[in-house]
Structure formats: structure tokens, C-alpha cells
Amino acid sequence: MGMATTLADERQHPGAHGATRDLTHEVTNQPPPLSPYDASDDTALLEGLRREGAEWAEEDLRRLGRLAGSAQVQEWSEQANRHEPVLRTHDRYGHRVDEVDFHPSWHHLTRTAVAEGLAGAPWADDRPGAHVARTAGGLVWGHTDAGHGCPTSMTYAAVPALRRQPELAEVYEPLLTSRTYEPGLRAPAGKRGLLAGMGMTEKQGGSDVRTNTTTATPASEPGVYTLRGHKWFTSAPMCDVFLVLAQAPEGLSCFLVPRVLPDGTRNTFRIQRLKEKLGNRSNASSEPEFDGTVAWLVGPEGQGVKTIVEMVNCTRLDCVMMSAALMRKTLVEAGHHVRHRSAFGARLADQPLMRNVLADLALESEAATALTLRLAGAADRAVRGDTGEAAFRRIATAVGKYWVTKRGPAFTAEALECLGGNGYVEDSGMPRHYREAPLLSIWEGSGNVNALDVLRALGRDPATAQALFDELALTRGADARLDTAAAALKDQLAAGSQAGARRLVERMALTLQGSLLVRYAPPAVADAFCATRLGGDWGYSFGTLPAAAGVDAILGRALPERG
Structure with missing residues (x-):
């Protein structure tokens, strides 16, 4: 009782040195939070946007910059990295599902990026400077979380490769260039927008993809193959479709692999594990295994690298x-x-x-x-x-x-x-x-x-x-x-x-x-x-x-x- 009284009195009355205990918790000489700020407030960026023919996008870029620097979006970025994706290989009954669960903040960031045209949208935009506008948007939205930029980047990049197979591009390109983000594995044609990934490297070769051992066996239907093999780095495995390299009879070739087949059944895409990485933690990087996986040829056989x-x-x-x-x-x-x-x-x-x-x-x-x-x-x-x-x-x-x-x-x-x-x-x-x-x-x-x-x-x-x-x-x-x-x-x-x-x-x-x-x-x-x-x-x-x-x-x- 006496000690409690003494401490209470000391908090109210300065001691011999003119200070109180509470003063040790007074914060001085520390910066205030940066947010909210405008991530597009960058003279070099805005000058380059105009110089390269996308001045028409400046108003949207400034709006996106204010959003990227907002306290809410910066918090989404922190949360997406703090709560890393989780792999579920099986459901409670023992069925193989190969799902990756992401924190809601990941979905908020990805949904915004797709809606703002940072995925495949420029390929459907005839305005000169459309690709410049997207890159400028990436320079601004890059002030958030880098991990979710992986699937938007691959979706953007998949379109020109897919165009080497016009009949596939006719089906998939409108969905890859959509500004609608629709997560969840379903038949691609039943969705309003798709994300694309890529599967190139294997553990024995890395960048030397010509050493790939994944095989592609022609099926009875022209242009359709079945794949068997194991990829080493395939990021964002929750994407809807993937461009994959595999060895066909005529050599290394490129294939389109959907996670869900047109009839709604799951394609074989067994995720063995997610990588434990130095950074980019909010993005799931996986090792998928193919075993009778259905795939469609993109470009000629033997020209996979060129495609x-x-x-x-x-x-x-x-x-x-x-x-x-x-x-x-x-x-x-x-x-x-x-x-x-x-x-x-x-x-x-x-x-x-x-x-x-x-x-x-x-x-x-x-x-x-x-x-x-x-x-x-x-x-x-x-x-x-x-x-x-x-x-x-x-x-x-x-x-x-x-x-x-x-x-x-x-x-x-x-x-x-x-x-x-x-x-x-x-x-x-x-x-x-x-x-x-x-x-x-x-x-x-x-x-x-x-x-x-x-x-x-x-x-x-x-x-x-x-x-x-x-x-x-x-x-x-x-x-x-x-x-x-x-x-x-x-x-x-x-x-x-x-x-x-x-x-x-x-x-x-x-x-x-x-x-x-x-x-x-x-x-x-x-x-x-x-x-x-x-x-x-x-x-x-x-x-x-x-x-x-x-x-x-x-x-x-x-x-x-x-x-």
C-alpha cells in the first residue's frame, strides 16, 4: 500500500531532477506516418508518361497514385506479407484439391490491379500509349505489395505468346484482357476474367530449359497432349491457366494448361510444396507435378522457346x-x-x-x-x-x-x-x-x-x-x-x-x-x-x-x- 502511494505521488509531482516517469514514454524526434501520400507525385514519371505517348492516362495515374499511398492500401500490403499463402493439398475427406489460400488483403490488391488495367487490359486497348500507361501504373502501384504483381505481370505477358495459336487466343484472350478479377478455380469459359501463369524451369536445368524432361504425348484430338513431369518454380499456382514448356515428339514445345478443364473437372496439377523464399513472401511459388495433365499446343511443335x-x-x-x-x-x-x-x-x-x-x-x-x-x-x-x-x-x-x-x-x-x-x-x-x-x-x-x-x-x-x-x-x-x-x-x-x-x-x-x-x-x-x-x-x-x-x-x- 505504501509503495503504491509513493509511485502515484511520484507520477504527479516532479522528482529531484524535474522529471516524471511518464516522460520516458513521450515520443519525440520520430517521423509521422508517411501515409497518406501520392505515389504518382514524381516529376520524372509524369514527364515520361507524356513523352512516351500516354498523356491521356495522367488523370487516372494520379488517382491511382493517391490510392496506392493511402493508409488503407499500405496496410493491405503489410497484411498480405504478414499472412502468407497456405497450401491445402487435400480436403477433409482426403480428396486432392491443390488449393492455395490467400489473405483477403492479397485479393483486395489483386482486384484493384486488374481493374486498373495492370494485367492484360492493354492488349484490348487500341489507343497509342496503352502499354506505356500500364507500365506507368505499375511504377505507381509498385509502392504497394510486390508479390501480387507476379500474376498480373504473367497475365499481361501471356497474351502475345498465346496469339501464336489463334484458335486458343480467340477463346482465352477476351478473358485475359478483362478488368474483372474473379478468384476461385472454375471452368475458364464460365468466368468473367482469368489470370495466367507460366511453368518453364525444372530442378535439373533452371534457365537452361532445353534440358527439360517433362514430356508431352499427343492425344487423339489434334492439338491436345498429356503432360508428365515436375516443374521447379511455378509462381501464383492459383492462376486459371499456365503456359508450360515440355518435350513433344518434335522437341521442346509450349502448351496451355488450364487448372480446370472445359467440362468443369480438375486438371492434374499436383502442388508438391510452396517455396520458402527470402522475399516476395505474399506470392506463392510452387512445384507442380503433371501426370496425365491435359494441355493444348501453342505454336508449332519444337518451337517452345521461340513461342x-x-x-x-x-x-x-x-x-x-x-x-x-x-x-x-x-x-x-x-x-x-x-x-x-x-x-x-x-x-x-x-x-x-x-x-x-x-x-x-x-x-x-x-x-x-x-x-x-x-x-x-x-x-x-x-x-x-x-x-x-x-x-x-x-x-x-x-x-x-x-x-x-x-x-x-x-x-x-x-x-x-x-x-x-x-x-x-x-x-x-x-x-x-x-x-x-x-x-x-x-x-x-x-x-x-x-x-x-x-x-x-x-x-x-x-x-x-x-x-x-x-x-x-x-x-x-x-x-x-x-x-x-x-x-x-x-x-x-x-x-x-x-x-x-x-x-x-x-x-x-x-x-x-x-x-x-x-x-x-x-x-x-x-x-x-x-x-x-x-x-x-x-x-x-x-x-x-x-x-x-x-x-x-x-x-x-x-x-x-x-x-
Whole structure:
């Protein structure tokens, strides 16, 4: 009783040092929540949207940006990752069901993405810039959860591959391009919208898909086969249909595999397990087994790689897009923190070294965004028959996939460090972003695979190199460092070898990004990028911009103060 009275009195009356116990729980010098914020409030993004022919989508993009940055949607993102998908192989009676259960937040995010046209919708939109608008939407919606972006990306990418079999495209394309998300396994024709996945890799070969051992045996009905084998990485197994590679009598071929057959019966798609992954936890990545699984041939027998590469080109663009989105998201988080945090007598945002770090990150982010939208513009124009843009897309997408996704992990680590110890704590969200970043350099081919793909493209189609140099020629004479880099690139190309492929592709990427910034960004941004990334006036980590860099102008563009 006496002790309780003493403690109560102490809380009400300051002690000898003029403090009370409650003051230890008063929170000071911590930033307020970032949300709500506008994820589309990005000058480089909006300029690129207009530049690449999708200015008509700006109002919708701004609306989507406000939604992405809302407190509710950010909470959906946290919940989708906190409550991971769960595999149910059997029902209570012992029947095989192979279902994956997702948290409601996953469905909220996916439903919104599909409704906003971030899945297959651009293929049904005749407006020039439709694919640019979708990519810009991905850059904004990428501020949410990355995991649900996998099925929307694969659905988008499945359409051009499926068009190699017109009779199948006639049935499935209207459903794949729908803006309606309808979860649950049912006969595809009975649904208002479908999601698509892909099954390429196997445990013995990985990216070397020509070593696949899954077999495809022709059935009595023309174009119909039965598959037998085991896939190693098949993400989003709750999708309605999958494009799958298997060995047919004439060689590796591409097949359409529905989870539910047209008569409503379940196709054999036994999910052996879900992967325990470093990141991307909200997305189920599975190992399905086929055993008498019914499939329909897509494209000619023996041309499976040629058929499915149409899908891969699209998903590689989305890898670049998601890396750029992650860069922007973590830059915004870091900028918000340093504006509201003080140390050593001043706001972090006002301290020269922190400003150098943020400005360096801002350069990297803008270069990634500019390249992403340029690739989307090339894809949009290639779809409409521009052969020059098709050649540019072929080489530049592989280059961008290699470089931008490689920069992502280092970028997110530096952004995390801006928050100090707070950034290392799960509640900040930064660890989730950091774990996500390496996936994008692995998915759809790791660094070596993409570097070798660049060499393959250059060797098979000289028009790709010409398209790249035509692009670089647009800035000839505008910056001496860029001109020097472009000339050196030609020399490297002539002496190209497999061992030097990464050096070559890195130079391609930096020169291309520099060219875009010289053409379109303010002088402070372009000059700092060329001085550091091309001119050699840079250290080995972010935050080593030279004294002459226009840090204030760079930050004023990337992270302007808001009232």
C-alpha cells in the first residue's frame, strides 16, 4: 500500500531532477506516418508518361497514385506479407484439391490491379500509349505489395505468346484482357476474367530449359497432349491457366494448361510444396507435378522457346518496372524520414552528407524510371508495327533487365541506412523492400543469363546494335562524356566476348540512361549522372557526388518540399 502511494505521488509531482516517469514514454524526434501520400507525385514519371505517348492516362495515374499511398492500401500490403499463402493439398475427406489460400488483403490488391488495367487490359486497348500507361501504373502501384504483381505481370505477358495459336487466343484472350478479377478455380469459359501463369524451369536445368524432361504425348484430338513431369518454380499456382514448356515428339514445345478443364473437372496439377523464399513472401511459388495433365499446343511443335520468349520479353520489362518502383518507394521513405529526424543539432535533410546520399539515390531512381518508360514506349510502338522500335526493344529490354535490377539491392540497402537502426526494424517496411530487391535480378533470368542474351541478340540480329546506336546518336555533341562513352561502347562491341559480357552490358545501360537524361532531364540531373556514371567522378558507394554536383536542384526535383 505504501509503495503504491509513493509511485502515484511520484507520477504527479516532479522528482529531484524535474522529471516524471511518464516522460520516458513521450515520443519525440520520430517521423509521422508517411501515409497518406501520392505515389504518382514524381516529376520524372509524369514527364515520361507524356513523352512516351500516354498523356491521356495522367488523370487516372494520379488517382491511382493517391490510392496506392493511402493508409488503407499500405496496410493491405503489410497484411498480405504478414499472412502468407497456405497450401491445402487435400480436403477433409482426403480428396486432392491443390488449393492455395490467400489473405483477403492479397485479393483486395489483386482486384484493384486488374481493374486498373495492370494485367492484360492493354492488349484490348487500341489507343497509342496503352502499354506505356500500364507500365506507368505499375511504377505507381509498385509502392504497394510486390508479390501480387507476379500474376498480373504473367497475365499481361501471356497474351502475345498465346496469339501464336489463334484458335486458343480467340477463346482465352477476351478473358485475359478483362478488368474483372474473379478468384476461385472454375471452368475458364464460365468466368468473367482469368489470370495466367507460366511453368518453364525444372530442378535439373533452371534457365537452361532445353534440358527439360517433362514430356508431352499427343492425344487423339489434334492439338491436345498429356503432360508428365515436375516443374521447379511455378509462381501464383492459383492462376486459371499456365503456359508450360515440355518435350513433344518434335522437341521442346509450349502448351496451355488450364487448372480446370472445359467440362468443369480438375486438371492434374499436383502442388508438391510452396517455396520458402527470402522475399516476395505474399506470392506463392510452387512445384507442380503433371501426370496425365491435359494441355493444348501453342505454336508449332519444337518451337517452345521461340513461342514463350514473347512472354519473357514482357515479364523482363516488368522486372525493370518493379525495380524502378522499388527504388522510388524507398527513396520516398528515406526522404520522408530525414525531413522529420534531427541529429547533432540539425535536421538530417539539411546536413550536406545526407543530402549528397539522397541526391545520388535520386539520380539512380530517375535514370531507372526514364529507361523503364522508354522501354515501354518501344514495346507499345513495336506492337503497332514499328520495326525499328522492335529492334530497340529487343536489345534494350535485356540491357535494362540486367542493369536496373542489379542496382536495386544496393539502392534499397542505402535507402534503408538513411533510417539508421529504425530502418533495420520490420515495422519500418524497409526490410521487406530489401528482401524483395534481389528477386528482380533473378526472376526471368539472372545477370549472366541476360548478359548472354544481349550477346545472342547482337549476334543474330545486327539491327539491334544499329537501333541502340541510332538512339545514342540523338544526343551526339550534347555532352562530351556521353560521346566518349558511346565511342568506347562501339570498341567494346567489336571486341565482345562472353567473359566480358557484363562489362559490355553495363556500359550499354549507363550510356543509354545518360542519353535519356541528357535529352529530357534538367541540366543538373544530366550533368551529375554523366560526371559520375560515365565520367568516373564517383566513389564506390552512393553519396559520393562531386562538389560541383547540383545537389539542391536534384533534390528539389526528386523530393520537393510539400506544404
